[in-house]
Amino acid sequence: MARLSLNQRTTAQWSxxxxxxxxxxxxxxxxxxxRxxxxxxxLETAAQWVADSGLRVSSLCRGGFFTAEEPDAREAADADNRAAIDECVALGTDVLVLVPGGLPGGSKDLAGARERAAEAIGRLAPYAGERGVRLGIEPMHPIFAADRGVVSSLRQALDIAEQHPASQVGVVVDTYHLWWEPDVEQQIARAGERIVAYQVCDWITPVPADNLLGRGMMGDGHVDFPAFTRAVAATGYAGDVEVEIFNADVWAAAGEDVVATMARRYAELVEPYL
Amino acid sequence: MARLSLNQRTTAQWSxxxxxxxxxxxxxxxxxxxRxxxxxxxLETAAQWVADSGLRVSSLCRGGFFTAEEPDAREAADADNRAAIDECVALGTDVLVLVPGGLPGGSKDLAGARERAAEAIGRLAPYAGERGVRLGIEPMHPIFAADRGVVSSLRQALDIAEQHPASQVGVVVDTYHLWWEPDVEQQIARAGERIVAYQVCDWITPVPADNLLGRGMMGDGHVDFPAFTRAVAATGYAGDVEVEIFNADVWAAAGEDVVATMARRYAELVEPYL
Structure with a gap:
């Protein structure tokens, strides 16, 4: 269990x-x-609790939401992301997960939204780097391209990240978002040291009515965790492995049971391949 | 309306x-x-009706479903696809749309399923070519990678198609499946003469509980039809434009109204950019 991390949203029923x-x-x-x-x-209390717990903080979720068109909204997003970077420092993590944001209401200009996300990352990267925090661009499954994340593949996330030093901008590799990507193993190899977080959960079918909650416990869906994990390990990734599951059934269960199941599945499907 | 084609599934309420x-x-x-x-x-009656109608048949849906692992099932799929090619000839269309198929039940070997789909296309291509039929590989939105279509991007479809003569194997470009692809305009340009069908409908949110029915009338969702259509037109594509919508509300409406709406939206959002 030395590298297994509980992403807080997996046990949303817990404070x-x-x-x-x-x-x-x-x-x-x-x-x-x-956040x-x-x-x-x-923040101060949380930081104290974390320090007392002896736990590492594998990442802070989440910055991002960079796609607004109005200058005021863009400046507000920048300010909020700088605050998130500061929170990373206070909490003792060097990874801020970035959710790019979706199309602004009514807009169909996907290319423009992607450009604004890339520009915002460029504006924030030095601020993050000076504070020892790496921005983790999270490419999101294309099911979310309209309403949540306009960066839709690891290839695309790397095209953005590589414009900056690896000490400032990396990528979040999440099995749920990326398992379908045709050349994902090559893109993981390309990512190399830019992988700032490895998140695992399964793609389950049928996708539930609330698509956000379509994440399953490892082993309950279609993802080949051994193959995916081997590819991540081959880059030399030595960080934690976060289990991040949004799922109504998981949230309805007792937190202890969720963590126990998660640890068992991790030990079976992920850890041996790290 | 000279190039507007009604895909039969848009008016599933009609015989x-x-x-x-x-x-x-x-x-x-x-x-x-x-089919x-x-x-x-x-088949004979249908062919006669089609001939009498004076309508062109822009494509036949659908062949494919190539991902089974057992030799018997693969041979059965090949035979069914040869039959579909023959049906194309009888109906007077030179395009067979191929839906690749999903992961076989219980399998997590996405790479293997993709390989079997590509191999099957290779086995069928000469048979199609000899009969003047082009196989149209339909890359499908990654939401369907597990259960319907393991070819997940136009880039990937072209990687397969380009192994064969363009007279035998092409690609189906469908706005719904491809609108999110980060470099879709470059991939459309790359496709060039391999575009055997251009299908239009919109990506709507929220995605309905039955994901198969998440297609919307052009203009009701997030797709930038003018930009997409310009990219297709720039390849020299001179074929029909099929409207293919799976949507419970559309199917509940009167067929005449659906066709009228479809023609109006086409005239507004697609035709001027062809």
Whole structure:
């Protein structure tokens, strides 16, 4: 379990306090935090709790949402992302996960939205680098291209990331978002040291009515975790492996049971291939 | 309306007879047929009706489903696809749309499924070419990678198609499946004369619970039809433009109204850019 991290959203039924305690009780050494539950208790308190827990923070979710067209909204997004970078520092993680954002309401200019996302990353990269934080561009499954994430493949995320030093901008490799990408193994090899986070969960079918909740526990869907994990390991990736599952059934279960299942599946399908 | 084609599934509420009559009544000159309704009346009768209607047949949907692992199932798929090619000849169309098929039940070997699809296309290509039929590989939105279509991008479809003469194997360019692809305009340019069919419909959100029915009338969703159509037209594509919509609301409406709306949206969003 030395590299297994509980992404906080996997146990959305838990408060931050419960998630820290639950992760420790399960013998994990790492946790992935979200900004909203951190803000609920206050950054200082959260940082103290995290330090006391002895857990590593594998990443902070999430910055991004860069696709607005109006200058005011873009400046607000920049400011919010600088705040998120500062929160990373306070919480002791060097990874900020970036969700690019979708098409602005009514817009059909996907190329323009992608360009604005890339530009925002360029504006923020030095600020992140100076603080020892790496921005992790998260390419998202094309099902979300309209409403959540206009960066749709690892290839595309790398095209953006490679315009900046690897110490400033990397990519988040998430099995759920990328398992379908035709040349994903080559793109993972290309990513190399730019992989700042490896997130795992499964693509399940049928996709539920609320598409956001279509993530399954590893082994419940169609992803070939051994092959995917081997490709990530071959890059020399030595970081934590975050389990991030949005799923109504998982959220309805007891947090302890979710973490136990997650640890078992990880031990079976992921850890041996790292 | 000289190049507008009614794909039969857009008016699934209509029989073949009604669709032929409805398309003519609306002033269209082309129709895209499906094998099942053709089989219902018998191939010979269908061919006669089509000839009498004076409509072109822009394509026949659909061959494919190539991903089975067992030799018997693969041979059966080959035989069925040869039959579909023969049906194209009988119906007077030179395009067979291929839906690659999904992962076999329980399998997580996406690479293997893709390889088997490519191999099957290779086995069928000469048979098609000898009969004057072009196989149209339809890359499908990655939402369908597990259960319907393992070819997930135009780039990937072209990697397969280019292994064969353009007179035998091409690609189907469908706005719904491809609008998110990061370099889709370059891939369309690359496709050139291999574009055997241009199908239009919109990507709408929220994606409905039955994902197969998430296609919208042009203009109801997020696709930039002028830009997409310009890219297709720039290749010299001179074929028909099929409207193919799977949508419960569209199917619940009167067929005449659907065709009228479709013609209006086509005239507004597609035709001027051809």
């Amino acid at each position: 931050l306090r419960e998630a820290l305690d639950g992760a420790r009780a399960a013998g994990l050494s790492s946790i992935g935090l979200w 909203e539950p951190v803000a609920e208790v206050g | 073949l007879r009604e669709a032929l009559d409805g398309a003519r009544a609306a002033g269209l000159s082309s129709i895209g047929l499906w 099942e309704p053709v089989a219902e009346v018998g």
